[in-house]
Amino acid sequence: MSLLIANKITKTYSTSWWFRKRTSEGKGVKGVSFTLDEGTCLGILGESGAGKSTLGRIVLGLLPPDSGTLTFNGIDLYKSNRNARKQWRRDIQVVFQDSYSAVNPRMTVRDIIAEPLRNYERMSSQEERSAISELLELVGLVGDDMSKYPKQMSGGQLQRVNIARAIALKPKLIVLDEPVSSLDMIIQKQILDHLKHLKEKIGTSYLFISHDMSAVQYFADHIAILDQGSLEALGGR
Template sequence: MSLLIADEITKTYSATGWFRKQTPEGKGVREISFTLEEGSCLGILGESGAGKSTLGRIVLGLLPPDSGTLTFRGIDLYRSGRSERKQWRRDIQVVFQDSYSAMNPRMTVQDIVAEPLRNYERKSSKEERSAVAELLELVGLGADDMTKRPKQMSGGQLQRVNIARAIALKPKLIVLDEPVSSMDMIIQKQILDHLKELKEKIGTAYLFISHDISAVQYFADRVAILDRGTLEVRESFDPFT
């Protein structure tokens, strides 16, 4: 059984404004279908306005589709009960592009990474500290970073903190929404290499949303092209075809 199945997902937006102009072409998604297996990575490649953010929000449960179904581990996400949705929120995590905006600047790194643990698990202070230290080590940081605040860290370090938080509950799926697009190529490779290692260690699957062809080619097992709201999944990808 596939981990995630999107079947004919469609989401359109109503026109707004004084003259109710037609929604610009490329907004929303139309009849999107794909499958994602456990422990694999599907890259969603598309330009700005292609519908990448809409698709990401649908998978995260933030934007119900107008039609179609999204099935996660055999359960229809948008027709599930409260207990299923709670488990879904635990099993699907996200890493956003803007690492700084994704965290509270007043919180310490320990508080940021421990936030999902506090929401879903009961750990003593000692257990929490040990768990956070282990998570930071997994993403290439150290226990001495726990007392730092976001402004004391570089963009690459902050993104690793975001990744540590995302993997804290050992999710089945992480949505990577342009996670390295604002970084230089050296830092990009370091982050992607850490994500690859995590995939091997904990078996997490990724939905890697990006406009960066080279990053998607390097990281994803399969590639899907999103263009003006429609999706084409390719088992092999040549950027020049």
Template sequence: MSLLVADQISKTYSSSGWFRAKKAESGVTNVSFVVEPGMCLGLLGESGAGKSTLGKIVLGLLPPGSGSVRFQGEDLYRTDRRTRKQLRRDLQAVFQDCYSAVNPRMTVKQIIGEPLRNYERLSAKEEKRIIFGLLETVGLIAGDMHKTPNQMSGGQLQRVNIARAIALKPKLIVLDEPVSSLDMVVQKQILFHLKELKEKIGLSYLFISHDVMAVNVLSDCVAIIDKGTIAETIDTAKMFECTQPASKKIILSSTKTDLYL
């Protein structure tokens, strides 16, 4: 059974302004894709192409206008409340802005422990042990447990967000531009760490990005989104061999290529 199946997803937004009549604008139209267990599917496109809309729909945050999202065989928007809660345990996210994704008043221990407290009944000692293990997994140390977000760099805090996302051992993580706000050296570190986690513990990812090189590092397959529709789906290994028109729109930076390779 496929882990995630998005079938003919469409979402239309309405817009209006002082000097124009209200009109409908299409967010995404008839988009379909599949994520298999242990796979990373990259959603690659320019700003405004519909990537983040799809991410919100997959996470259960934005109902589609039409179509369905099936996660572990269950329709996210038609299942009962108890099943939906269980599905959300297995479906986590890491967002672009690592600072706005956390409560600035919480310590790292509280941030990572939040999903554990929501879903597990653990003693304080057991929770601390698990959090310490998660910090080690993402390359941080025990001393970071008592820091607050403003005491950490962007790269360190994004690792905290990753630790929180994997705390419940989810089946799928939606990565919505997780490295685009970081400098290039830290981007490389985070991407290769995500790749290592994928291989070590069998994580599956839906990786949303506008950066072709970042997608190339992590993804097994790439769906190229243009104006709300999937223009093409290709294997990552063939990304630089492809000559289709949709792929020609991707501009590669030689400097950035050297960094990731």
């Protein structure tokens, strides 16, 4: 079943100088269409400036398109009511490239992972602690790590914390925005293997945005090539 359907999504940017406007080249997206099925991963592959980040922000609800529709679980995201948008924010999570800038350095690992749980769930302190311990173990860390601060963890460990936070609410879709590009090759494979395991275990779908062809080929079920805002190819690995 199709979980996410993008239909002719277009977003352009303008730069203004006094009374003139010029559409920026090499930014935005132009008439992008794709379908992402439940329990699968679609890789969006492209160079810097190809429009990958713009597309990711549109899917996350952070940037409305100029035209086209984006349907998630049968609902047009940008024409939905407040309740639908609240559910959408729960069902779509994100893991960013820079694991350190994605967290508050003053928060413990427990508080970082607990953020979405506290926003959407009602848990006792013990229930929360137990849930966070399970999430940490699910991403290859240990329960005792919840008392640490980001500065006490490596980049790979902290990225696993970000993944644990992203899956805390059992979302239907996770947008992976260059999630392993800042890590060394061994840690990259470990992170991608954990994400694969989570897909098999809890049925999460992924939109994997990257410029790294080898990582996309290793992880994604289907690959789309984005070039200067347009999808040039879409198919299996």
